Amino acid sequence: MQNSIAQDIDLVLWGNAVLGAIAANECSREEFEFSQPVTFLDLQKKDHSWREIPYAPDPMTWLKRLWGEGAGALQLFYEASQNPEIPDRLSVVFPGGGGHWLVEAVKSTGCDYWRSRWRWSERNQHWEVAYGRILCNHPRLASPMRAIPPATIRAELLTHLDQMIEFATNHDQETFARTFDLARQMLNSPSLLTEEETPWPVSRLAEICQQLLSAAEVAWVFGGMGSWNDLTFSGDSQTEYETLSDALYQLLNTAIVVAVNSSAIAPVS
Structure with a gap:
């Protein structure tokens, strides 16, 4: 899966x-851990450009400031381009590609x-x-994904993974067939991680949402050279490949959004 x-x-x-820990007046069990620096900016549009105003130097400061502004939950927002x-599924390998991903802070005054x-x-040799x-x-912002129950997307993903397995097997792509089968197993099995191995925020999710995230991570075959995106076929097989692949990409994104958004400390309508 792409880092972004x-x-x-x-x-x-x-x-x-x-945010749940802050609401309960408790100290958070962990600090945010990112492999690269993350900062937050308030963007204000002026004429045809954006003015960048520093908002927070790190995620914890960002959360505390959002809480002070009335934010009670975060949500993922995804929209196809x-x-x-x-x-x-092809443009996702480029910065800013793959559709529109936003982090939504839900407040009483709006979002x-x-x-x-x-x-x-180049100077520091890392992503900023x-x-x-x-x-x-x-x-x-309106999103049809908000109304989809986890059980519904799980059933749709199971059915589609069967189709991916059949296509990959019939076209001598056994490695990908095994990948899709493993993702299917993730949707049918309890977490393969122990409670101690499960990251704190993931362990707070219902089992079905943990399954959706695990399956999405395994079935994410959308990369560059050597990935599922790199395959080509002839005739009707190419059309079927493109149709199945585009649908899988959309289903995985939906599964991610549905699972992640269930982590809100209170239901978000």
Whole structure:
């Protein structure tokens, strides 16, 4: 899975856990741990450009400030790009590709929307990541994913993984067939990790949501050279491959959003 998506997932899972601890007047059990620096900026549009105003130097400071502004939950927001020139499953390997991912802070006064920006620092030889608040106290953006129960997306994903396994097997792609089968097992089995091995925020999720996240991580085959995206076929097989692959990408994104958003300390309508 691309680092930017994985980080959005971590930010919402850990953020809801910490917001819950703040609401209960408890100290958080853990600190945020990211492999690269993460800062937060308030973006204000002026004419045709954005003015960047420092908001928080790290995730914990960000959460505490959001809490002070009335934020009670974080949610993931995903929307397909609908780009007719390149499918999201292919563009996801490029910075900013793969559809639109936002972190939503739900407040009594509206919602704030944060988008990540990844820049490679030649000087420091690592990624520099900043989240910018592009909307503040905004009406909640519509998303059909919010109304999907975990059991529904789990059933749809199981059915589709069967189709992926059949296609991969029939086209001599045994390695990918085993990958899809393992993802299917993840949806049918209790967590393979012990309670001690399960990350704190993940352990707070219902078992079905843990299964969805595990399956999505395993079945995420959308990369560059050597990945599922790199395959080509002839005739009708190519059309079937593209249809199945695009549908899998959308199903996995939906599973991620449904599972991660269940981590809110109170139901978010």
